Amino acid sequence: MLELFAFGFYTVLMPVNLLAMMAGMLIGLLIGILPGLGGTMAVALIIPFTFNMEPITGILILISLYCTSTYAGSITAILFKIPGEAPSIMTILDGHELAKKGQAGRALGMAIFASTLGGIFSTICLAAVSIPLSTVAIEFGDAEYFAMAVMGLSVCSGIGGKSVLKNVIGAVIGLFLATFGTSPISGTHRFTFGWSGLLMGITFIPAVIGLFAISEVFEEVERGLKGGQREGYKRQEKVRIGMPTWEEIKYLKWTFLRSSIIGTIIGILPGVGATTAAFFGYSEAVRWSKHPEKFGTGIIEGIAAPETANNAATGGAMVPLLTLGIPGSSVTAVMIGAFLIHGLRPGPMMMMQQEKLVYSIFAGYFFSNLLIILAGILGIKFVARLMDFPYHKVGPAILLFAVIGSYAINNSMTDVYVTLAFGFIGYVLKKQGFGLAPMILGMILGDLAEVSLRRAMLLSDFDPMILITRPISAGLIIFAVLSLCYPLIQKYLLKGRGKEELASS
Amino acid sequence: MNNIVAGSILIGLSIFFFYLTTQFPIVKGYQQMGDAFWPRTVLFVLIGLSVILIVQTFLKGGKKESAKKTFLKEVPDRPALFKTMGIMIVYILCIPYLGFLVSTFLALIVFSYLMGDRKASGMVYFSLGMTVATYLVFALLIYTALPRGVWIFKSLSNLLY
Numbered sequence: 066m067l068e069l070f071a072f073g074f075y076t077v078l079m080p081v082n083l084l085a086m087m088a089g090m091l092i093g094l095l096i097g098i099l100p101g102l103g104g105t106m107a108v109a110l111i112i113p114f115t116f117n118m119e120p121i122t123g124i125l126i127l128i129s130l131y132c133t134s135t136y137a138g139s140i141t142a143i144l145f146k147i148p149g150e151a152p153s154i155m156t157i158l159d160g161h162e163l164a165k166k167g168q169a170g171r172a173l174g175m176a177i178f179a180s181t182l183g184g185i186f187s188t189i190c191l192a193a194v195s196i197p198l199s200t201v202a203i204e205f206g207d208a209e210y211f212a213m214a215v216m217g218l219s220v221c222s223g224i225g226g227k228s229v230l231k232n233v234i235g236a237v238i239g240l241f242l243a244t245f246g247t248s249p250i251s252g253t254h255r256f257t258f259g260w261s262g263l264l265m266g267i268t269f270i271p272a273v274i275g276l277f278a279i280s281e282v283f284e285e286v287e288r289g290l291k292g293g294q295r296e297g298y299k300r301q302e303k304v305r306i307g308m309p310t311w312e313e314i315k316y317l318k319w320t321f322l323r324s325s326i327i328g329t330i331i332g333i334l335p336g337v338g339a340t341t342a343a344f345f346g347y348s349e350a351v352r353w354s355k356h357p358e359k360f361g362t363g364i365i366e367g368i369a370a371p372e373t374a375n376n377a378a379t380g381g382a383m384v385p386l387l388t389l390g391i392p393g394s395s396v397t398a399v400m401i402g403a404f405l406i407h408g409l410r411p412g413p414m415m416m417m418q419q420e421k422l423v424y425s426i427f428a429g430y431f432f433s434n435l436l437i438i439l440a441g442i443l444g445i446k447f448v449a450r451l452m453d454f455p456y457h458k459v460g461p462a463i464l465l466f467a468v469i470g471s472y473a474i475n476n477s478m479t480d481v482y483v484t485l486a487f488g489f490i491g492y493v494l495k496k497q498g499f500g501l502a503p504m505i506l507g508m509i510l511g512d513l514a515e516v517s518l519r520r521a522m523l524l525s526d527f528d529p530m531i532l533i534t535r536p537i538s539a540g541l542i543i544f545a546v547l548s549l550c551y552p553l554i555q556k557y558l559l560k561g562r563g564k565e566e567l568a569s570s
Numbered sequence: 571m572n573n574i575v576a577g578s579i580l581i582g583l584s585i586f587f588f589y590l591t592t593q594f595p596i597v598k599g600y601q602q603m604g605d606a607f608w609p610r611t612v613l614f615v616l617i618g619l620s621v622i623l624i625v626q627t628f629l630k631g632g633k634k635e636s637a638k639k640t641f642l643k644e645v646p647d648r649p650a651l652f653k654t655m656g657i658m659i660v661y662i663l664c665i666p667y668l669g670f671l672v673s674t675f676l677a678l679i680v681f682s683y684l685m686g687d688r689k690a691s692g693m694v695y696f697s698l699g700m701t702v703a704t705y706l707v708f709a710l711l712i713y714t715a716l717p718r719g720v721w722i723f724k725s726l727s728n729l730l731y
Contacts, residue, residue, distance in 0.1 A: 234619045241612045248605040251597040287651040461681035476715045485662050497576045515608040
């Protein structure tokens with residue numbers, strides 16, 4: 066095995082392959098920063114260019130592109146509240162708040178570190194335990210997916226605004242918005258009002274861009290701009306690569322570990338990818354935090370958790386692809402094409418017959434995640450300064466990026482209208498104290514919850530016991546219920562302890 | 571008061587959408603737990619939570635008054651906000667007619683002005699620069715089919731991409 070690893074590293078370190086990975090990194094950085102352009106589209110566009118290359122060289126370009134673009138989306142998320150890539154959505158919540166405090170360099174540095182760490186963790190899992198891990202994915206049926214969605218929703222009260230009730234309402238609104246469009250089971254049109262633009266439902270990224278970016282510009286304008294600069298805005302610190310300190314790393318060790326494991330496992334599951342991983346990384350960080358109320362105000366855990374998880378999902382997504390031939394995400398689904406044009410068929414046979422290639426892919430993943438640091442260094446010095454531009458330049462630029470970013474996803478004006486509508490909705494909801502993060506949570510998990518619940522019911526002949534008789538599903542649901550009740554139990558216990566202390570004193 | 575209005579609007583919208591679910595066709599084989607099941611469940615929960623929000627606000631009573639005053643103090647520039655919102659709507663509605671590049675160039679000038687820029691040359695150079703950069707990256711580099719507009723705007727766009 067060690068020999069194979071050595072061969073893998075030797076292959077990756079060959080000049081031609083290193084150059085290929087650098088090219089992939091630069092394309093990934095550009096794609097990640099530009100809103101509206103996703104890793105899936107970039108991989109699809111680059112595959113034809115790899116046709117004349119050696120198989121491993123072509124695959125390494127794509128891997129490097131995939132890893133870097135997943136990270137780079139955090140740059141615009143932190144600076145402008147516009148996620149360059151869907152997996153960076155959760156990074157907006159604390160990343161942008163930290164940037165507003167004048168610590169954009171620190172936020173971007175943490176995103177680099179966390180992404181690299183998450184990516185390397187999942188690479189190690191990919192190399193060491195990919196076969197046992199892939200069997201976990203097979204155990205996941207519809208009941209387990211539904212339980213997972215319930216577990217995700219159980220943290221909605223703790224993230225977003227100050228009011229628990231309004232946070233829950235926000236999540237339910239999100240769940241409802243996810244029902245628009247063609248029904249996932251029977252194909253019936255729901256709430257489309259005869260408009261073909263809504264047949265595919267409310268497109269997620271344009272909605273997020275509207276909710277966060279456009280509503281933010283509206284708020285800044287409303288607060289008043291003195292001489293074109295924001296009220297109470299702090300200039301950025303001297304911009305340096307604000308990598309986390311040793312104390313921060315020690316403080317966040319459990320966050321890194323938890324998010325790496327969550328990201329890797331979610332990456333392995335077919336149908337849910339880095340976006341869901343980032344969400345679960347964030348929500349579990351909230352759940353286990355000693356100060357959950359600080360999330361969303363600009364704390365470093367709020368960047369570390371989702372960024373570790375989303376890059377861990379990139380390696381996780383390769384596990385079912387390499388071991389079973391089943392893609393774990395949309396990017397890896399497109400990546401199958403790259404394997405096929407080189408005459409390779411991912412799956413158990415490739416794992417056995419093409420060991421050298423497989424271990425080169427593992428090594429490629431490892432180096433691609435290290436290249437994220439270089440990508441960050443290239444991007445960070447330039448982009449962190451953009452925050453200090455007067456708002457009469459930054460504000461219009463954000464509005465332009467919001468429009469072009471939502472348009473470029475499907476070349477559709479419908480998406481731009483969705484962005485505009487959600488800009489207004491986001492502004493109104495924020496003014497009323499409803500959390501936007503729970504709403505996003507509902508939108509991410511709504512489809513997963515409905516499809517998995519209905520399919521599980523159909524398969525079990527409408528016996529709801531299927532949800533609690535399967536061990537993984539039952540475990541997840543019990544965990545969700547306990548975590549929902551935990552604040553109440555804690556309150557009760559503290560009350561009791563308070564009374565005892567009072568009596569003894 | 572704000573919560574009562576918000577809760578009432580949510581209840582009203584939930585009832586409206588609930589009514590729409592009764593219009594969904596029933597697909598053969600999916601009568602039980604059909605397409606209306608999930609949206610109805612979610613809407614039921616939303617109505618319930620909105621009622622709780624209203625009741626909770628009623629029970630808390632007068633505390634809201636002071637909050638309202640603080641809220642009003644924090645928002646000194648409502649006219650600029652409404653103008654920005656209005657221009658944003660006009661900009662997006664104009665894109666299919668004026669084309670992406672022309673409408674973006676004009677909108678960026680207006681947005682810059684609304685957000686405090688008073689230097690005419692600065693506004694024009696900024697808008698031009700951003701529009702050209704968008705054109706180069708999206709239209710020429712990655713072949714995004716930017717809206718071309720109609721009439722002479724279409725001819726202009728056809729010349730460029």
